[in-house]
Amino acid sequence: TQNGFCESIGSHPSRTIMLQEMESLFQNISPDAPFIIIKDAVIHDNILNKKSISGRNKTLSFLKRMYGLDDSIPLYRVFRYLFKQYEKEHPILLLLYALARDKSLRIAADYVLSLDCGAQANKDDLIHILSQYLEGSFTEKTLKSMAENLLSSWTQSGHLVGKVKKIRTKSTSGPASLTFALYLGTLIGLGGIMLVKSPFMSVLDLNETERDELLHSASVMGFISYKSAGGMIEITMKNPVYSLGEV
Structure with missing residues (x-):
C-alpha cells in the first residue's frame, strides 16, 4: 500500500477504531517505538489490560491490521506525531487515519x-x-x-x-486534525481549492468560516503555508508534518 492507504476491510467485522486501546498504547510507549517494542508491551507487559494472552494477541493483531504500527509507513509517522502532541483531537485524528x-x-x-x-x-x-x-x-x-x-x-x-x-452530532476538530486531513488529501493527488473540499476535510464538520479559522491557526502553528485571494487557495504542507511523511 502506497504511503499507508489500504483498500482492504480493517477491523470492523469484529472491532471498532479502538480509540481507547490506541490512547493506552501511546500513553505507555514512545510514539516512535518499533513494532517489536509495541508487541512486547502489549503481550508481555499487558499495557492494554486484557484478561488473557489470547485477548492480547487478538487485540494486537487487529491494531496491526488497522493501523500498521510500522515506522516505515509515512502516514503512520505523521499520525503518531500529531496523536501524541494533540490529545484533544485524538478521536478525529484516529478516525481520519482509520479512513485511509x-x-x-x-x-x-x-x-x-x-x-x-x-x-x-x-x-x-x-x-x-x-x-x-x-x-x-x-x-x-x-x-x-x-x-x-x-x-x-x-x-x-x-x-x-x-x-x-x-x-x-457535530464532531470536534482543530488545527492538527485539519492539517492531517489536508495531508491525506495531498496523498490522493489533490491541491488548491480541491484540497479543502476533499472527503477527509468533510469529516471535520466545518462550515467555511470555521474552516478558514483553522487554516489560519494551522498556518500560525507552522503546519502549513496558507494563502487565499480571489477565490483561489494555495496550501503548502510544512515541517514538521510533511517531512515526517516523506518516503
Missing part, C-alpha cells in the same frame, strides 16, 4: 456524514449500503456486526452520540 486504512469505514462515511444534526443513524440502512458495496463478500451476520461496529466507531469519533439510538 479501512474500506468499510469509507463506505460508511458517505452515509453518516449525509445525516443532518439531530437525525438518527439507522443500522439497517447502513447494512443495506454495505451489502451493495461488498456484494457477496460477507455473510448477513458479519454485515450486521460490521454495521454495529462502524456506528460505534463514528460515536467514538464524535460524529454520533448515544448508546442505543445513534444521533448525528
Whole structure:
C-alpha cells in the first residue's frame, strides 16, 4: 500500500477504531517505538489490560491490521506525531487515519456524514449500503456486526452520540486534525481549492468560516503555508508534518 492507504476491510467485522486501546498504547510507549517494542508491551507487559494472552494477541493483531504500527509507513509517522502532541483531537485524528486504512469505514462515511444534526443513524440502512458495496463478500451476520461496529466507531469519533439510538452530532476538530486531513488529501493527488473540499476535510464538520479559522491557526502553528485571494487557495504542507511523511 502506497504511503499507508489500504483498500482492504480493517477491523470492523469484529472491532471498532479502538480509540481507547490506541490512547493506552501511546500513553505507555514512545510514539516512535518499533513494532517489536509495541508487541512486547502489549503481550508481555499487558499495557492494554486484557484478561488473557489470547485477548492480547487478538487485540494486537487487529491494531496491526488497522493501523500498521510500522515506522516505515509515512502516514503512520505523521499520525503518531500529531496523536501524541494533540490529545484533544485524538478521536478525529484516529478516525481520519482509520479512513485511509479501512474500506468499510469509507463506505460508511458517505452515509453518516449525509445525516443532518439531530437525525438518527439507522443500522439497517447502513447494512443495506454495505451489502451493495461488498456484494457477496460477507455473510448477513458479519454485515450486521460490521454495521454495529462502524456506528460505534463514528460515536467514538464524535460524529454520533448515544448508546442505543445513534444521533448525528457535530464532531470536534482543530488545527492538527485539519492539517492531517489536508495531508491525506495531498496523498490522493489533490491541491488548491480541491484540497479543502476533499472527503477527509468533510469529516471535520466545518462550515467555511470555521474552516478558514483553522487554516489560519494551522498556518500560525507552522503546519502549513496558507494563502487565499480571489477565490483561489494555495496550501503548502510544512515541517514538521510533511517531512515526517516523506518516503
